[in-house]
Amino acid sequence: EAGVAQSPRYKIIEKRQSVAFWCNPISGHATLYWYQQILGQGPKLLIQFQNNGVVDDSQLPKDRFSAERLKGVDSTLKIQPAKLEDSAVYLCASSSIQGPKNIQYFGAGTRLSVL
Amino acid sequence: GDSVTQMEGPVTLSEEAFLTINCTYTATGYPSLFWYVQYPGEGLQLLLKATKADDKGSNKGFEATYRKETTSFHLEKGSVQVSDSAVYFCALAAGGTSYGKLTFGQGTILTVHP
Numbered sequence A: 001e002a003g004v005a006q007s008p009r010y011k012i013i014e015k016r017q018s019v020a021f022w023c024n025p026i027s028g029h030a031t032l033y034w035y036q037q038i039l040g041q042g043p044k045l046l047i048q049f050q051n052n053g054v055v056d057d058s059q060l061p062k063d064r065f066s067a068e069r070l071k072g073v074d075s076t077l078k079i080q081p082a083k084l085e086d087s088a089v090y091l092c093a094s095s096s097i098q099g100p101k102n103i104q105y106f107g108a109g110t111r112l113s114v115l
Numbered sequence B: 001g002d003s004v005t006q007m008e009g010p011v012t013l014s015e016e017a018f019l020t021i022n023c024t025y026t027a028t029g030y031p032s033l034f035w036y037v038q039y040p041g042e043g044l045q046l047l048l049k050a051t052k053a054d055d056k057g058s059n060k061g062f063e064a065t066y067r068k069e070t071t072s073f074h075l076e077k078g079s080v081q082v083s084d085s086a087v088y089f090c091a092l093a094a095g096g097t098s099y100g101k102l103t104f105g106q107g108t109i110l111t112v113h114p
Helices: none
Strands: A005-007 A010-013 A019-024 A031-037 A044-050 A053-056 A065-068 A075-079 A088-095 A110-114 B003-006 B011-014 B019-021 B023-026 B032-038 B044-050 B056-059 B062-065 B075-077 B086-093 B102-104 B108-113
Touching: A005 A088, A010 A019, A019 A088, A019 A110, A031 A075, A044 A065, A044 A075, A044 B102, A075 A088, B003 B086, B003 B102, B011 B019, B019 B108, B023 B032, B023 B086, B032 B062, B044 B062
Parallel strands: A010 A110, B011 B108
Antiparallel strands: A005 A019, A019 A075, A031 A044, A031 A088, A044 A053, A065 A075, A088 A110, B003 B023, B019 B075, B032 B044, B032 B086, B044 B056, B056 B062, B062 B075, B086 B102, B086 B108
């Protein structure tokens, strides 16, 4: 079974530029998550989708971050404009159902450097 | 809100030494608890989990027991190997309005020397 796919693996941009990340979850997984992992810290949830609907985006900086999952499968996360503090690894995860007992499977992440 | 606290790192051990990484949590209700491992250049992988009090999760020689009375989920391994060198994250998934969302600790870097 293929895992969670993310691209690109690395991205370097200058502040105030825009950037987009792509995620394709495990086939059949209805729930998709985007996490931000700043160096030296644990991942922090940005947004959670159930199919193509948003379940939780309370930690998403909506003035500059946006995410969509239009067909309930793959998803994109966009930052516009980027700030220096957005430098982090952006992780996508998926699970077959919602709930505290369900396992989330993670992609390898996209490492973003904002200069 | 929910939170997870891990012991300060990094941890450096010799091969075959005993490993303990402490993890305590704060959450309402009855969360599920997880240990994830991140090897260099790779994504997070689930190591083990426990979904209710007194459950013991185990995998690859690692163990952790869900202790509700002490709100802890300490990770242990009797004899570590060089290949265990990685970053270990304790996490919880709560119910209620945060249904399924993972809250992570800050991670503990483990280095095992031959």
